[in-house]
Amino acid sequence: MGVPTLGCDCEVCTSTDPHDKRLRPSVLLRMQQSGHERVVVIDTGPDFREQALRSGLTRVDAVFYTHSHADHILGLDDLRPLSFTVAREGGVILLYASQETADMLRRIYDYTFSPEATYPNRARVRIEPLEERTVVHDVEFVRVPLLHGEMDVSGFRFGNVAYLTDVSAIPESSFVLLEGIDCLIISALRHKPHPSHATLDQAVEWARRIGARQTWFTHIAHDLGHAATNRALPAGMALAYDGLSFAVNLGCVRR
Numbered sequence: 642m643g644v645p646t647l648g649c650d651c652e653v654c655t656s657t658d659p660h661d662k663r664l665r666p667s668v669l670l671r672m673q674q675s676g677h678e679r680v681v682v683i684d685t686g687p688d689f690r691e692q693a694l695r696s697g698l699t700r701v702d703a704v705f706y707t708h709s710h711a712d713h714i715l716g717l718d719d720l721r722p723l724s725f726t727v728a729r730e731g732g733v734i735l736l737y738a739s740q741e742t743a744d745m746l747r748r749i750y751d752y753t754f755s756p757e758a759t760y761p762n763r764a765r766v767r768i769e770p771l772e773e774r775t776v777v778h779d780v781e782f783v784r785v786p787l788l789h790g791e792m793d794v795s796g797f798r799f800g801n802v803a804y805l806t807d808v809s810a811i812p813e814s815s816f817v818l819l820e821g822i823d824c825l826i827i828s829a830l831r832h833k834p835h836p837s838h839a840t841l842d843q844a845v846e847w848a849r850r851i852g853a854r855q856t857w858f859t860h861i862a863h864d865l866g867h868a869a870t871n872r873a874l875p876a877g878m879a880l881a882y883d884g885l886s887f888a889v890n891l892g893c894v895r896r
């Protein structure tokens with residue numbers, strides 16, 4: 642819902658700590674390749690435009706979608722101006738989505754994706770099927786299947802990092818895909834149980850098992866204050882925050 646949550650005056654929603662101001666979750670991956678910046682985004686939520694402005698984003702090459710919930714897809718239309726830049730180079734922004742997510746995108750953004758769409762300024766984007774492994778500009782993205790309540794959703798591993806959001810259960814086969822990562826970003830909504838999200842304690846337990854050097858918790862509700870929650874977390878684990886950035890090793894695929 643973002644923090645402050647609309648209509649709420651709790652301690653976290655009224656906190657003056659900038660770490661307690663939370664837009665909807667997303668990941669921006671910037672890579673320098675032969676002097677060119679390449680940009681991959683995971684999820685374009687309703688705050689995508691604001692996040693793109695804050696990050697000084699001037700291009701996007703590809704987007705990976707975790708699932709079709711509003712907080713992960715409703716910024717898609719704001720890819721339009723960036724897609725015109727890519728179109729001038731003769732390309733399109735590639736949107737990697739599962740069948741279920743692709744169906745939802747086509748339904749909501751009918752004016753963009755319908756073969757009959759006539760709107761001339763529609764986003765220059767193309768939906769691509771989400772495979773087990775996808776290579777974008779020499780970087781391999783491995784789909785990590787997860788459960789979000791009853792829903793199948795996708796986490797992603799790229800190089801030494803994994804991003805797992807909106808998760809309530811991790812299949813055993815997905816733990817295998819996470820072996821050896823250095824950095825884990827995983828959702829942890831709150832302490833109170835939720836039908837389709839893990840509690841912070843559950844996420845800490847998974848993080849211990851996965852054993853990354855550093856774990857960042859994301860997709861945090863207003864129940865968790867930044868400073869107080871961090872003080873109680875084990876070493877090597879912390880709440881992520883808006884604007885957090887760090888270098889990662891992407892282990893580029895050789896051509």
Ligand SMILES: [Zn+2]
Nearest residue numbers: 649651654863
């Ligand atoms: Zn609140």
Ligand SMILES: [Zn+2]
Nearest residue numbers: 708710789807
């Ligand atoms: Zn969701």
Ligand SMILES: [Zn+2]
Nearest residue numbers: 710712713807
């Ligand atoms: Zn969500």
